[in-house]
Amino acid sequence: MFVKVCGLSTPESVREAVDAGADAVGFVLTASPRVVSPSQVSTLLADVPEGVIAIGVFRHEPVADAIAIARAAGLEWLQLHADLTPQDVTTVHDAGMKLIRAVTMAATADAFANWGEEMLLIDAAVPGSGEAWDYASMVDVTALQDRKWLLAGGLNPDTVAHATAASGAWGVDVSSGVEVSRGVKDLAKIRAFVKAAKG
Numbered sequence: 001m002f003v004k005v006c007g008l009s010t011p012e013s014v015r016e017a018v019d020a021g022a023d024a025v026g027f028v029l030t031a032s033p034r035v036v037s038p039s040q041v042s043t044l045l046a047d048v049p050e051g052v053i054a055i056g057v058f059r060h061e062p063v064a065d066a067i068a069i070a071r072a073a074g075l076e077w078l079q080l081h082a083d084l085t086p087q088d089v090t091t092v093h094d095a096g097m098k099l100i101r102a103v104t105m106a107a108t109a110d111a112f113a114n115w116g117e118e119m120l121l122i123d124a125a126v127p128g129s130g131e132a133w134d135y136a137s138m139v140d141v142t143a144l145q146d147r148k149w150l151l152a153g154g155l156n157p158d159t160v161a162h163a164t165a166a167s168g169a170w171g172v173d174v175s176s177g178v179e180v181s182r183g184v185k186d187l188a189k190i191r192a193f194v195k196a197a198k199g
């Protein structure tokens with residue numbers, strides 16, 4: 001099970017996620033209680049070893065702006081929460097970067113199709129809100145079979161195992177469910193989440 005821990009903003013939380021066995025860490029570079037600056041990300045990357053994917057998270061920014069900001073931060077992966085087109089995926093790849101394309105659970109069938117992105121993220125209506133949804137509604141979506149897709153939205157250490165079993169997700173992404181308050185990560189919850197997700 002691929003595990004991404006998102007919304008990290010301190011060296012301690014990055015180290016905890018990495019040490020617990022997270023496969024990816026996310027840095028929010030858009031308006032959010034979890035926002036970090038590109039220069040903060042550059043510093044935090046010192047605690048991300050090779051083999052762990054570091055991802056810049058954006059919402060509604062033009063794709064070219066997200067690419068420029070991520071590049072300034074030293075990131076090679078983008079997570080874009082926006083109304084994208086297949087051409088946007090090509091734009092990211094032409095920039096030499098990799099993409100997690102985020103859609104909501106209410107997306108149309110076309111949005112679940114494979115546009116060539118490295119991973120698809122299926123999230124609640126409002127990203128980073130901690131809002132859970134009916135994860136089992138994804139289990140019969142044929143476009144997701146054999147795909148690298150991440151489940152997100154309201155997951156926590158107590159729910160993640162059941163949620164992945166119910167949805168058939170390839171991986172998971174969490175932020176609110178490993179926090180003590182909005183934007184403040186709880187190190188013990190990070191560890192517990194990764195352990196529960198990986199079984």
Ligand SMILES: O=C(O)c1ccccc1NCC(=O)[C@H](O)[C@H](O)COP(=O)(O)O
Pocket residue numbers: 006007026028030031032033034057058059081121123124126127128129130131152153154155173174175176177
């Ligand atoms: O975290 C935010 O505030 C945020 C703002 C704008 C775009 C994306 C954002 N976060 C993305 C994530 O943290 C995860 O991909 C996911 O939405 C986590 O959801 P949850 O575990 O429900 O907080």
